[in-house]
Amino acid sequence: xxxxxxxxxxxxxxxxxxxxxxxxxxxxxxxxxxxxxxxxxxxxxxxxxxxxxxxxxxxxxxxxxxxxxxxxxxxxxxxxxxxxxxxxxxxxxxxxxxxxxxxxxxxxxxxxxxxxxxxxxxxxxxxxxxxxxxxxxxxxxxxxxxxxxxxxxxxxxxxxxxxxxxxxxxxxxxxxxxxxxxxxxxxxxxxxxxxxxxxxxxxxxxxxxxxxxxxxxxxxxxxxxxxxxxxxxxxxxxxxxxxxxxxxxxxxxxxxxxxxxxxxxxxxxxxxxxxxxxxxxxxxxxxxxxxxxxxxxxxxxxxxxxxxxxxxxxxxxxxxxxxxxxxxxxxxxxxxxxxxxxxxxxxxxxxxxxxxxxxxxxxxxxxxxxxxxxxxxxxxxxxxxxxxxxxxxxxxxxxxxxxxxxxxxxxxxxxxxxxxxxxxxxxxxxxxxxxxxxxxxxxxxxxxxxxxxxxxxxxxxxxxxxxxxxxxxxxxxxxxxxxxxxxxxxxx
Amino acid sequence: xxxxxxxxxxxxxxxxxxxxxxxxxxxxxxxxxxxxxxxxxxxxxxxxxxxxxxxxxxxxxxxxxxxxxxxxxxxxxxxxxxxxxxxxxxxxxxxxxxxxxxxxxxxxxxxxxxxxxxxxxxxxxxxxxxxxxxxxxxxxxxxxxxxxxxxxxxxxxxxxxxxxxxxxxxxxxxxxxxxxxxxxxxxxxxxxxxxxxxxxxxxxxxxxxxxxxxxxxxxxxxxxxxxxxxxxxxxxxxxxxxxxxxxxxxxxxxxxxxxxxxxxxxxxxxxxxxxxxxxxxxxxxxxxxxxxxxxxxxxxxxxxxxxxxxxxxxxxxxxxxxxxxxxxxxxxxxxxxxxxxxxxxxxxxxxxxxxxxxxxxxxxxxxxxxxxxxxxxxxxxxxxxxxxxxxxxxxxxxxxxxxxxxxxxxxxxxxxxxxxxxxxxxxxxxxxxxxxxxxxxxxxxxxxxxxxxxxxxxxx
Ligand code: SF4
Ligand code: SF4
Numbered sequence: 001x002x003x004x005x006x007x008x009x010x011x012x013x014x015x016x017x018x019x020x021x022x023x024x025x026x027x028x029x030x031x032x033x034x035x036x037x038x039x040x041x042x043x044x045x046x047x048x049x050x051x052x053x054x055x056x057x058x059x060x061x062x063x064x065x066x067x068x069x070x071x072x073x074x075x076x077x078x079x080x081x082x083x084x085x086x087x088x089x090x091x092x093x094x095x096x097x098x099x100x101x102x103x104x105x106x107x108x109x110x111x112x113x114x115x116x117x118x119x120x121x122x123x124x125x126x127x128x129x130x131x132x133x134x135x136x137x138x139x140x141x142x143x144x145x146x147x148x149x150x151x152x153x154x155x156x157x158x159x160x161x162x163x164x165x166x167x168x169x170x171x172x173x174x175x176x177x178x179x180x181x182x183x184x185x186x187x188x189x190x191x192x193x194x195x196x197x198x199x200x201x202x203x204x205x206x207x208x209x210x211x212x213x214x215x216x217x218x219x220x221x222x223x224x225x226x227x228x229x230x231x232x233x234x235x236x237x238x239x240x241x242x243x244x245x246x247x248x249x250x251x252x253x254x255x256x257x258x259x260x261x262x263x264x265x266x267x268x269x270x271x272x273x274x275x276x277x278x279x280x281x282x283x284x285x286x287x288x289x290x291x292x293x294x295x296x297x298x299x300x301x302x303x304x305x306x307x308x309x310x311x312x313x314x315x316x317x318x319x320x321x322x323x324x325x326x327x328x329x330x331x332x333x334x335x336x337x338x339x340x341x342x343x344x345x346x347x348x349x350x351x352x353x354x355x356x357x358x359x360x361x362x363x364x365x366x367x368x369x370x371x372x373x374x375x376x377x378x379x380x381x382x383x384x385x386x387x388x389x390x391x392x393x394x395x396x397x398x399x400x401x402x403x404x405x406x407x408x409x410x411x412x413x414x415x416x417x418x419x420x421x422x423x424x425x426x427x428x429x430x431x432x433x434x435x436x437x438x439x440x441x442x443x444x445x446x447x448x449x450x451x452x453x454x455x456x457x458x459x460x461x462x463x464x465x466x467x468x469x470x471x472x473x474x475x476x477x478x479x480x481x482x483x484x485x486x487x488x489x490x491x492x
Numbered sequence: 493x494x495x496x497x498x499x500x501x502x503x504x505x506x507x508x509x510x511x512x513x514x515x516x517x518x519x520x521x522x523x524x525x526x527x528x529x530x531x532x533x534x535x536x537x538x539x540x541x542x543x544x545x546x547x548x549x550x551x552x553x554x555x556x557x558x559x560x561x562x563x564x565x566x567x568x569x570x571x572x573x574x575x576x577x578x579x580x581x582x583x584x585x586x587x588x589x590x591x592x593x594x595x596x597x598x599x600x601x602x603x604x605x606x607x608x609x610x611x612x613x614x615x616x617x618x619x620x621x622x623x624x625x626x627x628x629x630x631x632x633x634x635x636x637x638x639x640x641x642x643x644x645x646x647x648x649x650x651x652x653x654x655x656x657x658x659x660x661x662x663x664x665x666x667x668x669x670x671x672x673x674x675x676x677x678x679x680x681x682x683x684x685x686x687x688x689x690x691x692x693x694x695x696x697x698x699x700x701x702x703x704x705x706x707x708x709x710x711x712x713x714x715x716x717x718x719x720x721x722x723x724x725x726x727x728x729x730x731x732x733x734x735x736x737x738x739x740x741x742x743x744x745x746x747x748x749x750x751x752x753x754x755x756x757x758x759x760x761x762x763x764x765x766x767x768x769x770x771x772x773x774x775x776x777x778x779x780x781x782x783x784x785x786x787x788x789x790x791x792x793x794x795x796x797x798x799x800x801x802x803x804x805x806x807x808x809x810x811x812x813x814x815x816x817x818x819x820x821x822x823x824x825x826x827x828x829x830x831x832x833x834x835x836x837x838x839x840x841x842x843x844x845x846x847x848x849x850x851x852x853x854x855x856x857x858x859x860x861x862x863x864x865x866x867x868x869x870x871x872x873x874x875x876x877x878x879x880x881x882x883x884x885x886x887x888x889x890x891x892x893x894x895x896x897x898x899x900x901x902x903x904x905x906x907x908x909x910x911x912x913x914x915x916x917x918x919x920x921x922x923x924x925x926x927x928x929x930x931x932x933x934x935x936x937x938x939x940x941x942x943x944x945x946x947x948x949x950x951x952x
Contacts, residue, residue, distance in 0.1 A: 055562060055564055056538060056560075056562045057562065057578075057582060058560070058561050058562045058575040058576070058578040058579040058582065059533070059559050059560075059561070059578060059579030059580065059581065059582030059583045059586070060559060060560075060562070060582065060586070061557055061558065061559050061587070062538055062541075062542070062560060062562065063542070064538050064542060065538065065539050065542040065543070066537050066538055066539020066540070066542065067539070068539055069539050069542070069543070084507075087598070088515055088598050088628075088629040088630045089508060089511050089513060089514060089515055089629060089633070089833075090514050090515025090516075090517070090518070090540065090543070090598075090629045091515075091539075091540075091543075092508070092511060093511045093513070093514040093515070094514065094543035094544075094546070094547055095543075096510070096511075096888070107496065108496055110891075111496055111509060111510055111869075112508075112509070112510050112511060113507070113508075113509055114507050114508045114509075114511060115506065115507035115508075116507040116508040116511070117630050118630050118631070119628070119630050119631055121630070122602055122630055129505075129506055129507065130506075131506075132505055132506035132507075133506030133507045134506070135506065136504050136505075136506045137506070137509075140498060141496060151598075152536070152537055152539075152540075152563075152568070152597075152598060152599040152602075153598040153599060153602050153630070155568070156568055156599060156602045156603060157602065183537040183538075183539040183540070183599070184537040184563045184564055184565055184567070184568045184599060185564075185565055186564075186565075187538070406555065406557065406705070406707075407586075407587070407707065410705045424546075425546045425549055425550060426542075426545055426546055426549050426555075426556070428549070428553075429549060429552075429553055429554050429555045430555045430705055432701070433554075433555060433701070433702070433703075433704065433705045433706075434703065434704065434705050435701070435703040444550075473701075474701050474703055
């Protein structure tokens with residue numbers, strides 16, 4: 001048993017579980033009728049498609065965000081850019097440095113710049129103010145790059161962002177890029193796309209897009225979809241260096257203007273967060289003939305598989321040898337600690353509610369590595385194929401849901417007896433109120449969760465919250481302590 | 493280093509750098525959470541609602557529930573009436589609150605949705621209520637939004653139903669933490685005055701751990717109480733910016749006299765609050781409160797030498813700042829920079845903030861820079877040009893504190909990087925004691941940290 005587990009982590013054979021492709025409808029009490037098709041339980045009679053990638057219903061407590069939010073999270077880690085929000089104050093103040101993307105250089109991106117539109121600007125248009133704001137900022141801060149984000153109001157009053165940016169770029173001799181991210185034009189995914197469009201314009205070589213294979217260093221990759229939260233991109237860069245691969249530029253963790261400009265020179269794109277970057281990868285393949293690989297550095301299994309995949313792509317036996325060596329070395333180094341956590345955590349049950357589908361898939365595997373079964377899994381913006389995979393790798397009885405609201409999360413976590421929820425800011429106190437442990441896999445995480453170090457951090461974090469002494473008291477309050485022999489709360 | 497702020501001050505007109513305020517809807521959402529069994533609803537696109545919920549969640553570390561009209565392109569072209577009607581239907585059938593409190597966002601304001609008519613035309617189940625506030629973010633700040641939603645409560649709910657007013661006081665506490673609201677209720681309770689506080693987020697955003705998730709926690713002002721506020725003898729609005737307008741609206745609508753007082757931070761403002769209650773309702777201030785006041789004066793006496801002459805920079809919401817400035821002065825410290833992001837003049841009586849603070853400073857024989865509608869870039873520049881010994885304000889101050897190597901006390905909204913604050917008051921005598929502790933601990937920790945070995949003292 002022990003041995004088999006280690007061999008999984010070493011990833012000689014990427015495991016694939018036998019699954020029964022069936023699901024049942026969900027009982028409908030307490031649920032909104034329209035929501036039923038967005039929820040399924042693995043393992044029933046009939047297999048039906050999960051409804052996803054649709055608008056939320058008006059009047060639901062949705063955990064979802066907007067287009068601007070999607071664009072902002074992707075672009076914000078560009079460290080030496082002026083990120084100017086064209087809109088009223090709120091959109092800017094809520095996105096001020098909430099992300100925890102680390103920088104090895106400029107800290108300019110951690111400021112909050114906003115045109116702070118007022119009633120007059122709404123009536124008469126905000127273009128002049130925007131132009132003024134760009135002038136003032138460029139004068140104050142040395143930067144070769146300005147991103148101008150449009151928000152809902154700007155979309156409605158129809159300011160010509162494109163024109164203002166062009167004039168400003170010309171005037172100052174720098175790049176000023178509009179980001180078409182008005183909140184109402186879609187959901188977060190549309191924002192990812194808007195961000196990628198801005199990035200594509202940024203990296204476009206003078207004279208237009210064309211393949212530039214000749215200048216390419218052979219083993220140089222772009223690392224897409226890592227935002228360097230808690231320094232995660234640095235960990236992966238180090239691994240790749242050790243197997244002989246140079247990271248050309250990260251999109252967008254700890255990136256800067258100069259590095260991003262070099263992006264077309266890479267010979268391969270590897271992609272962590274597919275939700276935000278698959279469009280970018282596709283376009284770069286079309287424009288610059290850079291192929292891409294979907295990888296994941298979450299958990300031992302995925303990390304090992306990804307390193308092998310990359311080495312395999314370059315087809316060099318030496319690289320593969322070094323990859324295997326790295327995997328072995330790192331796995332052995334973390335193995336004792338991982339096993340200790342595995343022992344303590346075995347049999348616990350987890351619920352997942354995260355932004356994208358790909359992260360959810362990785363998380364299921366990562367939980368298995370420490371002996372935890374996932375009993376509920378959902379995402380805000382998962383895509384059809386991702387839900388398909390989620391369904392395939394889940395155990396029978398697992399609840400799978402799209403764009404869930406808090407009542408649903410509560411209901412399924414309670415019903416399934418989850419000990420732990422993985423989610424973002426808004427889910428944390430919800431879990432705690434239920435006496436359920438929590439870990440953040442979004443903005444507010446404080447430790448890197450990527451690679452081998454990340455896998456241990458993840459396990460440690462799960463352990464520290466699931467096994468916190470506080471849950472003992474949590475069970476006692478709520479009438480358990482003082483009301484005689486009343487202990488209806490489930491043992492967690 | 494996070495220090496991107498140049499020292500030289502040049503005039504700007506192109507917007508904000510590092511805002512000291514946020515937008516109206518979050519204030520409206522917070523106020524609405526202070527009604528029992530109420531679900532706030534954001535009429536606009538999903539993003540705003542998600543941001544407001546996240547931000548409140550980070551500050552209070554509690555679940556914050558609110559629904560959204562989930563605008564898409566269609567709604568923003570043809571109007572959001574349909575979305576709101578669907579939302580009203582869904583909210584009552586799914587979550588079943590007693591009240592749904594709708595606020596607008598920039599988007600729905602800009603396209604000009606007429607909320608009162610939409611609400612009138614919607615199917616609201618028997619016995620249920622939909623109230624609303626207009627909260628465009630391109631005016632005012634989160635404080636304006638709070639004020640607007642409280643006005644909505646008065647407009648929709650408060651009724652004068654009898655000739656003679658009841659022996660009870662309405663207290664509108666302003667944009668303060670639930671811990672502060674509890675303390676204000678306790679103070680009035682000690683006097684034995686019957687009070688109606690609205691909004692009241694205690695028990696909603698500082699609720700105890702029960703092992704259960706309640707969509708609607710036990711706290712919040714009851715609708716029948718807010719209704720009955722029209723029958724009260726007096727309304728005390730705490731804080732000019734967040735509370736005064738609604739108190740005066742209640743005065744106009746239901747003939748309940750209104751008095752606006754400072755948020756009771758520090759000795760004088762707390763005295764004023766209690767004396768106002770005494771003058772209208774009771775003969776005496778109970779011993780218990782005399783004792784608390786005496787304790788507060790005692791701790792200030794014991795520590796005043798730590799405070800004397802220290803220069804302080806303060807920023808945050810205007811009502812908190814007026815109380816805080818007065819208190820800081822009473823400790824013998826000197827507020828040299830006071831800045832709020834909320835513009836003066838969006839409510840009745842423009843320029844009040846700057847004038848009031850300047851008068852307080854002048855009375856104490858000091859001068860200082862004071863500004864409404866400022867941003868933290870500007871505050872940072874002021875500090876660079878005239879350094880201070882202490883910075884007080886919300887979490888965003890940590891950038892300045894680090895860049896200038898300043899001791900920093902967190903107070904106000906939002907505090908995103910520390911816990912517990914929302915449970916413990918800064919108002920009343922006990923709240924003031926807590927402030928004294930926070931300020932002197934911060935200053936003395938700093939002194940200890942910086943002391944050379946031979947200067948480190950055991951007794952301070
Ligand atoms: S659009 Fe307006 S209401 Fe929405 S977050 Fe931005 S400022 Fe606030
Ligand atoms: S206004 Fe629009 S862009 Fe801004 S937060 Fe709201 S939904 Fe997003």
